[in-house]
Amino acid sequence: MNTLSVLVEGPVFVPGDAGYDTERSGFQLAGQHRPAVIVGATSASDVRTAIRFAAARDLPIAVQATGHGLTAPAQDALLITTHRMSGFRIDPAAGTAWIEAGVRWKAVVDAAAEHGLAPLSGSSPSVGAVSYTLGGGIGVLVRSYGLAADHVRTLEVVTADGEMRQVSAGSDLFWALLGGGNNFGVVTGMEIELVPVSHLFGGTLSFDASIATEVFQAYDQWTSTVPNEITSSAAVVPFPDLPMIPEPVRGREVAQIRIASIADKATTERLVAPLREIGPMLMDTLDALPFTQASSIFTDPPQPHEYYGTGIFLNGLNKSAMQALLELAGKASAVVQLNHLGGAIAGSAPNAIGHRDARYVLRLVSDPGSRALLDGVFAALAPFASGHAMNFMFGPTGADQVRSAFAADTYKRLSALKATYDPANLFRFNNNIIP
């Protein structure tokens, strides 16, 4: 390990070192990494050196930017942390951004907004931009502009053989990385397209969860009527009794409909009107919103904590399936999110993302002790489900779940490319594609 310290610019940690525990920790506090060695990468060159070092010793390799998406904890492995690689630049004339591996969305959202532009970021500004994008990236504007992965121009990646490669549309590695994600190497930087959005009509309609089934049913009917300018989700959130939670929903279980619209105020108000008729509302926050505050529409917790989560694509839902979902989620005290898809996601792009034609993605998050209950929800919804969602599996995942995230022929091609680019499966602490 002493050699490694000399070869890389960034710090190197082994168990027992001051800083080892801080460096291996991230947003997810359950099942954390306990690697044999950590390289705190400061550049693509550090990443390349670390990968060559590990490959020469048959050490498996894990990567961590923020720890939001930890699935398999790294043991007896080399962990590359990327949070020091936090550089990015916006090209306002081209409408693009170059983003390094450790950048969180907030930095890009704030900088792009100065030019009236926005990235296709998600609900939480503290999620890592690169890994979010590699997993598809179902964002605030997904129905209007499509998946984040569909707006990537270039990826810079170091593969398991220690080679640094720049890939773009037409390359098989580019295709595999966008969907198959961290199975194929460490992405050190990416060039993405930004979109011309500075403001939204956004906010949340909140109802008591005692009418959650009515809310979800009305939402399901409503989503079949809305144009692509409207991206939305229905949710059930058990709010804690804490002073920072708005009084009308504090300490209550709440059913919500979250709206992010790029249509004008009058159009948005007209489209949303039927939702306001569902029942008595606890809170209605729909208003003009700078894109920099889009995360206020959602209720993602800002603090690191222990959680288990899973996500599945659905082709629809009937009333009894909704009741089963809400009942089981209630028993698990889970946060439920049903995101409406379709719109600009449809069609094809040069990447391996699965389930483009799904109507919804259902996301469930609870404490790790509720894992069996959450997995039971998916068993109950099997007739409506088309497969799992790579970005929303938080916790250990089985081979069948990963396989189900793709069409059968896509998984076959991914598996063949894994055998080409990572035959020893060095990148295995992830939603693993078996070579």
Ligand SMILES: Cc1cc2nc3c(=O)[nH]c(=O)nc-3n(C[C@H](O)[C@H](O)[C@H](O)COP(=O)(O)OP(=O)(O)OC[C@H]3O[C@@H](n4cnc5c(N)ncnc54)[C@H](O)[C@@H]3O)c2cc1C
């Ligand atoms: C609160 C919350 C809100 C979220 N909201 C959304 C949302 O709105 N839409 C959405 O699509 N997803 C969302 N996600 C899911 C999120 O996009 C994924 O979990 C993503 O993988 C997190 O990336 P990270 O870098 O922050 O986390 P990390 O845990 O650091 O990384 C996640 C995975 O990616 C790998 N990885 C990290 N960096 C690289 C790299 N440079 N090269 C290769 N592999 C790498 C890691 O090895 C790990 O397996 C959310 C997650 C949370 C916890």
